[in-house]
Amino acid sequence: MRRKNLLVSFLSLSLSLSLIGCTSEETKSDTDKKDKDEKESAIDPFDHSKKYEISGMTFRFGDPPPAKSPGLDMINEKFNVDFKPEIIPQGDYAEKSSAIVASGSMPDLVGFQANDTRFYQWAKEGAFLPLDDYLKHYPTLSKIPEHVYDAFKVNGKIYGIPRYSNEYPLVPIIRKDWLDNLGLEVPTSYEELEDVAVAFTKNDPDKNGKNDTYGLAIGENINPNFNMGAYWDFGAWYHKNEDGDFIPGMISEGRKDLIEFFANLYKEGAMTKDFAVLNWADTNNEFYSGKAGIFVGGVSGMSEDYMSGLLSIHPEAKFVALPPFKAPDGSQGFTMGSGNSGILALNAKLADDEGEIYRALEIVDAGKTFYPREERNPQNQDFDWMWGKEGTGYNMEGDQPVRVPNFSSDGLAPSTYFLDNREHVPSDAKIRYADDYKLAEMKDLVNSLQDMFESNEMYINPVNGVISQTDQEKGTDLMQFLMNEQAKMIAGQRPVSDWDKLVDEYLQRGGAAIIKETNQGIKDKGYEDLQWK
Secondary structure, three states: OHHHHHHHHHHHHHHHHHHHHHHHHHHHHHHHHHHHHHHHHHOOOOOOOOOEEEEEEEEEOOOOOOOOOHHHHHHHHHHOEEEEEEEEEHHHHHHHHHHHHHOOOOOOEEEEEOOOHHHHHHHHOOOEOOOOOOHHHOOOHHHOOHHHHHHHEEOOEEOOEEEEOOOOOOEEEEEHHHHHHHOOOOOOOHHHHHHHHHHHHHOOOOOOOOOOOEEEOOEHHHEOOOOOOHHHOOOOOOOEOOOOOEOOHHHOHHHHHHHHHHHHHHHHOOEOOOHHHOOHHHHHHHHHOOOEEEEEEOOOOOOHHHHHHHHHHOOOOOEEEOOOOOOOOOOOOOEOOOOEEEEEEEEHHHHHOHHHHHHHHHHHHHHOOOOOHHHOOOOOHHHHHHOOOEOOOEEEEOOEEEEOOOOOOOOOOHHHOOOOOOOOOOOOOOOOHHHHOOOHHHHHHHHHHHHHHHOOOOEOOOOOOOOOHHHHHHHHHHHHHHHHHHHHHHOOOOOHHHHHHHHHHHHHHHHHHHHHHHHHHHHHOOOOOOOEO
């Protein structure tokens, strides 16, 4: 009986302790939540009562703006800060920014060019602030897609803000008037594209009676690469090896198919003969002077001057974008761009003052704000402020604002001084890239490119933001080695039948380690199967 009572007492005690434990855990949880809520409510992210000095550095293509100006004053007044941006010419940025960091004077905001491995290295070393808990407060930063932020995660945390770049790649375009002159259809496979390129070379597509045209304009480093989908894209990690690991497109079967395609064109004289020594400007000239009939185009960054030059000598010229080809594995779609053209990180030392973090991010968010075309006018006070006020920074011409000539050189507007001053276009903005062009032919081409992208799936490259130590050490040399050897195959100086030997050489020189390390990075991101969007 006594034993039974002891057992009951023990169970009662255990239950009581268990209940006390539960109550204690619940109380602790409630307390933590309350503390968190109080902490969150204690700091208004947009409270400007305290003035901060916020420093930053980034790169800029072109001349830096003046250190003192009306535009900088407007930022300081609006955000109650003493903003000290150091804007360094792009060509000097890597060296100068490294020297600044090495001196121990890393600014609050640090810009990087796309794929700058220093960002990932320094983030791993704890130099930057994880941003996950802050981004939700900002209208622009909070709407950047998760798959874009994924590229800036280190150990599962976001350490960088992307500088906007649309996700549409450069893709092949073709002279539609030449196709029509020869009674040819828009090609839908590499076999048909090869036939068209040869016809452009041998059948006088411009009907001038001269043997002065050819098919495909291409330059050094086999650029552009003329992939007609992720399957053939040397930059996409799309194919897998026999172990189930992703491999670089440069050594894939798709790339081999493409090199054979180029080799056939080279034999026929249907691509740029001296491609191995032709720079990008010269390659553009081959197409826009009317010599070649196949090149590349994109929805942004196209040169209306180049297009006007071609139309001045060939006013009949028309263009059409080539849709992606159906690959041997049944896939069909181009590789999606990374969605960034640079990175902005925050110094980890900002963690000492959360108010300064909020102020710094508010400035970053303002610099990236997107204004729809119909809201770019003096009636929109935020836009008017961003462009330095009507009559000073810009003037309205019709219904569109036009910057004054000294807009940047005199630093007339705040937009000049944001470290990231490229608008981040929301995915639901429904913009038409053709609106950025004036030339009717350019508008038509860009509209056709955008329609094509929007009607096809795009492959999400799993290596965006994945860093391999071996790739950092050997990747550039290895890529150049592959490019040179593949150029030899195109020119007939090495047989394409050597492909497997070339792949083995790559693996033995360090490629195997790159594949192993990269696949570990891909797994760490949680990326397993091929993903399309």
